[in-house]
Amino acid sequence: MKTTFLNFEKQTVTAILILAVLASMQITFAQTEVDGEVAGVWDREGSPFIAVEDILVAEGEELIIEPGVEVQFQARRTMTVLGTLTAAGEAENLIRFSSFGEDPEIWGSGLCFEGDESRVSLDYSIIENQIVDTNDEDWLNRGGGIRILGGVHQINNSVIQNCQAGIGGGLYLNGGLCEVGNSEFIENQARTTGGGVFSTAGLKLIDCRLFGNSTGNEDQPGMTAIYIGQEDESDDSLVVTGCRLEGNLETEMAAFGIANVDCPHNFAFNEIIDNDSPGFVFINSGFGPALIIDHFTIYGNTLGVGGGTMGDAIVTNSIL
Numbered sequence: 001m002k003t004t005f006l007n008f009e010k011q012t013v014t015a016i017l018i019l020a021v022l023a024s025m026q027i028t029f030a031q032t033e034v035d036g037e038v039a040g041v042w043d044r045e046g047s048p049f050i051a052v053e054d055i056l057v058a059e060g061e062e063l064i065i066e067p068g069v070e071v072q073f074q075a076r077r078t079m080t081v082l083g084t085l086t087a088a089g090e091a092e093n094l095i096r097f098s099s100f101g102e103d104p105e106i107w108g109s110g111l112c113f114e115g116d117e118s119r120v121s122l123d124y125s126i127i128e129n130q131i132v133d134t135n136d137e138d139w140l141n142r143g144g145g146i147r148i149l150g151g152v153h154q155i156n157n158s159v160i161q162n163c164q165a166g167i168g169g170g171l172y173l174n175g176g177l178c179e180v181g182n183s184e185f186i187e188n189q190a191r192t193t194g195g196g197v198f199s200t201a202g203l204k205l206i207d208c209r210l211f212g213n214s215t216g217n218e219d220q221p222g223m224t225a226i227y228i229g230q231e232d233e234s235d236d237s238l239v240v241t242g243c244r245l246e247g248n249l250e251t252e253m254a255a256f257g258i259a260n261v262d263c264p265h266n267f268a269f270n271e272i273i274d275n276d277s278p279g280f281v282f283i284n285s286g287f288g289p290a291l292i293i294d295h296f297t298i299y300g301n302t303l304g305v306g307g308g309t310m311g312d313a314i315v316t317n318s319i320l
Helices: 002-029
Strands: 032-037 040-042 049-057 062-065 070-073 079-081 084-088 095-099 111-113 119-123 125-128 146-148 152-156 159-161 164-167 171-173 177-181 184-186 189-193 197-199 202-206 209-211 226-229 238-241 244-246 256-259 265-268 271-273 280-283 291-294 297-299 313-316
Touching: 079 084, 119 125, 171 177, 197 202, 226 238
Parallel strands: 032 049, 040 062, 049 070, 049 079, 062 084, 070 095, 079 111, 084 119, 095 125, 111 146, 119 152, 125 159, 146 171, 152 177, 159 184, 164 189, 171 197, 177 202, 184 209, 197 226, 202 238, 209 244, 226 256, 238 265, 244 271, 256 280, 265 291, 271 297, 291 313
Antiparallel strands: none
16 A cells, blocks of 8 residues: 555656646747737736737727736837837836847837827836838838837836837937936947937936947948937927946947037936047037036047037036
8 A cells, every 4th residue: 555655646746747847838838929909918928929010009098018028029010109008017027029039130120109199108128129121211210129209108227229220229209208217228229320319309318328339330420329409499308317328339420419409408417438439519500508518427438538519518517
């Protein structure tokens, strides 16, 4: 009887182990293909969610993405948000928007927020390996990771990395408002301007880091790791404060460029160091008040310590 009991016990343990392995395999290989209009809740049980076609959060609809979920884009697929997107990850349980493999030929085309009713909140999220076709000459070549054309948005504690576009490799903002806090832009690339960030609308960039972003190529030099400008007069405030620009590459004009600012602004307590370019440039083009630069630290940039400014700028309490 004792031997029979031991055999039964061994068989039971073996069966439990087999079931555990099968359950693990089921979790590992779970995936959900998505296309067209999407809404509701995406959780870890259905992850990864694979965009086999373009996907859309329609106006009036909401998509919630839970911590630990991965969204993968097949080649040149994108997510457009006209409604509400909430992607709230956790420090130890990030949300990831990615593509298949390391070859840009099969990367997705990132996230697009547009329309007055668009509302997006990203927290503890990673957007990586996204591209828009950089040879296109229209707006489609802008914003490799995220392009914002309208609405009100917040991005916090997140990373945009290894994304490519003609303009605004990491983030492109040309409408609406966006506040980005405690986030990083790493090794993004733009063919012309704004390797990390390009904005001509209401941007607040607070306590962020831009590292290793680049512009241009062998045939065409590029300009600025971060570009802030306006297309017309605006009451929207512009804020870049507490940010660090370091080790950005191939920027012919400057690591940090500001042009045609005619609105309330706060550009203070930023560090621009060790970039392959001048540190800072301001071009006023004959309109708007003098730009106020306060508590900047600018040094070690390869084409001049501190770079310099063009146009009307008042520099105070800074190390150049």
